[in-house]
């Protein structure tokens with residue numbers, strides 16, 4: 189696991205380097221994209237680069253709320269379309285987001301896992317992290333060998349994400365998410381975290397035991413992870 193500390197702009201540039209390095213040489217590149225505020229600097233930096241092959245990139249989002257229509261502006265489908273698809277010029281037909289409005293979400297999760305496998309697996313997965321150590325919507329207590337599944341959101345996560353909703357009661361209670369095992373199959377992982385609120389989760393994930401109480405800790409077992417941190421997010425790591 190490589191840990192790099194820089195300011196927000198520098199992290200965005202570094203994340204963009206890693207993404208392009210991973211996708212650039214592949215005949216059928218597959219990108220794993222994350223929502224949340226943390227990766228936005230990477231997407232902004234990518235938008236400044238020249239990469240003519242975006243139209244051929246297949247992408248898979250990490251997760252999606254259950255119960256929001258895909259065209260709901262608060263859905264991750266809408267977020268990915270705005271921040272990634274339109275910003276970089278990806279072909280929308282090649283961009284997949286779990287179907288959170290499917291009548292049978294468990295079946296939708298299985299299909300999503302299969303689609304990732306049939307797409308050849310993910311070359312590079314961008315990840316954020318929750319204050320409680322979640323990756324995607326894999327909350328503390330999630331079995332680390334889970335694949336894409338229907339997940340219940342932790343209260344802490346619903347509170348953190350309430351900023352995107354008018355009322356707390358509007359925040360969905362469940363989501364479809366790639367599981368820890370799905371994420372671990374990506375050939376490369378880039379985790380980005382900004383701000384002091386993330387420092388305890390980062391310290392537990394990187395230096396604590398690999399344990400479902402800290403879902404991100406599973407990344408310690410991946411052979412190619414780069415963790416991009418600002419000084420605040422790195423502040424609880426041992427010297």
Ligand code: GLP
Nearest residue numbers: 222224225226316317318324325
């Ligand atoms: C959400 C997403 C995660 C994301 C996390 C942190 O819960 N499901 O994928 O990593 O929020 O978001 P932010 O980067 O805005 O702090």
